[in-house]
Amino acid sequence: MATPVCLDDFEKYAEAHLSRMAWDYFSSGSLEMTTVAENRKAFHRLRIRPTALCDVSTRDVTTTLLGERVACPIGVSPTSLQCLAHADGEEASARAAAALDVCYVQSTFSTRSVADVVAAAPTGLKWLQVFPLTDFGITERLIALAEAAGYRAIVFTVDHPAKPSNWTFSRRPVGLPPGVSIRNIEAVLPGEIDESNVYAPKPGLKPTGKLSWHVVERVRQLTKLPVILKGILTAEDARLAINHGAAAIWVSNHGGRTLDGQPAAIEALPEVVAAVGGRVEVYMDSGVRTGADVFKALALGARAVFVGRPVLWGLAYDGADGVKKVLEILREELDSTMAFGGCSSIGEIVGKLRVVHKSYYKQFVPK
Ligand SMILES: Cc1cc2nc3c(=O)[nH]c(=O)nc-3n(C[C@H](O)[C@H](O)[C@H](O)COP(=O)(O)O)c2cc1C
Numbered sequence: 001m002a003t004p005v006c007l008d009d010f011e012k013y014a015e016a017h018l019s020r021m022a023w024d025y026f027s028s029g030s031l032e033m034t035t036v037a038e039n040r041k042a043f044h045r046l047r048i049r050p051t052a053l054c055d056v057s058t059r060d061v062t063t064t065l066l067g068e069r070v071a072c073p074i075g076v077s078p079t080s081l082q083c084l085a086h087a088d089g090e091e092a093s094a095r096a097a098a099a100l101d102v103c104y105v106q107s108t109f110s111t112r113s114v115a116d117v118v119a120a121a122p123t124g125l126k127w128l129q130v131f132p133l134t135d136f137g138i139t140e141r142l143i144a145l146a147e148a149a150g151y152r153a154i155v156f157t158v159d160h161p162a163k164p165s166n167w168t169f170s171r172r173p174v175g176l177p178p179g180v181s182i183r184n185i186e187a188v189l190p191g192e193i194d195e196s197n198v199y200a201p202k203p204g205l206k207p208t209g210k211l212s213w214h215v216v217e218r219v220r221q222l223t224k225l226p227v228i229l230k231g232i233l234t235a236e237d238a239r240l241a242i243n244h245g246a247a248a249i250w251v252s253n254h255g256g257r258t259l260d261g262q263p264a265a266i267e268a269l270p271e272v273v274a275a276v277g278g279r280v281e282v283y284m285d286s287g288v289r290t291g292a293d294v295f296k297a298l299a300l301g302a303r304a305v306f307v308g309r310p311v312l313w314g315l316a317y318d319g320a321d322g323v324k325k326v327l328e329i330l331r332e333e334l335d336s337t338m339a340f341g342g343c344s345s346i347g348e349i350v351g352k353l354r355v356v357h358k359s360y361y362k363q364f365v366p367k
């Protein structure tokens with residue numbers, strides 16, 4: 001295969017080279033996968049309105065997340081089981097993120113532990129993702145480890161209260177090949193994973209559906225770190241999140257892997273941004289594949305975007321170097337979109353009708 005030039009090329013490579021089980025695990029979503037598809041289609045329905053004759057001779061893509069500087073507003077979403085994509089797994093993806101000075105979010109269900117990741121990538125902004133699991137002690141111990149290791153925020157995933165209905169996983173259980181284990185869980189709870197079917201864990205590791213907004217306070221009480229809520233899609237939940245002390249809100253539909261039929265994350269972003277009214281930062285993921293997508297999300301009020309599957313494709317292509325290429329391509333495409341859109345800094349992208357739904361243009365069509 002020729003050298004990949006865009007994220008779609010990395011996806012094709014991954015599909016051709018990963019084991020069938022790994023590819024199915026990474027690519028699938030719930031039920032008919034309509035939300036997986038909508039995450040892309042919704043970006044295509046948006047149009048960028050360019051501004052001519054601006055000084056775009058130099059462009060600055062740096063920004064800050066919760067006060068910490070990053071080289072660009074593109075980060076790595078938490079994704080589980082990265083050693084299915086490459087033997088170095090999360091060590092490689094964290095190294096790539098650190099090399100590019102972008103935010104790295106480690107999944108609870110990582111095939112490398114917090115300690116492994118910090119040893120492999122001692123620099124760079126790192127956050128830990130946690131779930132509401134049946135055994136709250138697991139979350140508690142992971143947060144303590146991350147805080148001690150210098151992680152800078154906790155990403156609390158609120159859109160995963162049960163095992164998702166995924167026909168692909170039902171047809172072929174997701175198992176771990178020899179030598180691969182969920183080391184992040186092993187570090188706090190040895191011997192709990194059934195390696196032949198990771199979606200049939202021991203009771204304590206199951207997602208709990210016994211939830212209320214008080215769980216956010218419970219997580220906050222465990223740590224001095226800011227707690228970001230991941231998986232918010234409505235204005236009502238965004239307001240509740242702020243009332244319960246969320247430091248930031250992450251608009252996401254989990255890449256279409258949880259509730260099929262929910263909106264594309266980019267469609268839900270404007271109502272969340274409006275409800276938040278600038279009180280906390282808003283991030284988004286789900287379906288971001290080009291620098292134009294990044295520009296659209298920022299114009300609609302996201303402080304930063306994150307990518308999930310593209311990082312797994314990069315790992316499959318060439319470990320840490322592959323992930324670096326994926327992130328560099330997105331950064332360069334964002335930079336180019338800014339030049340042609342008329343923006344010299346990230347701050348200039350926001351607002352000003354830079355991005356509209358394609359129906360905006362109907363009003364100008366002669367009747
Ligand atoms: C294989 C895979 C594993 C995932 N694991 C987690 C996880 O452990 N925790 C979590 O909060 N989200 C998880 N997600 C969701 C991602 O964080 C992210 O929301 C999603 O992948 C974004 O969509 P994208 O893949 O289209 O970029 C996972 C997604 C995939 C594809």
Ligand SMILES: CCCCCCC(=O)C(=O)O
Pocket residue numbers: 080109160198199254257
């Ligand atoms: C190994 C158990 C899988 C946990 C769920 C990870 C996840 O969020 C996903 O989308 O997959």
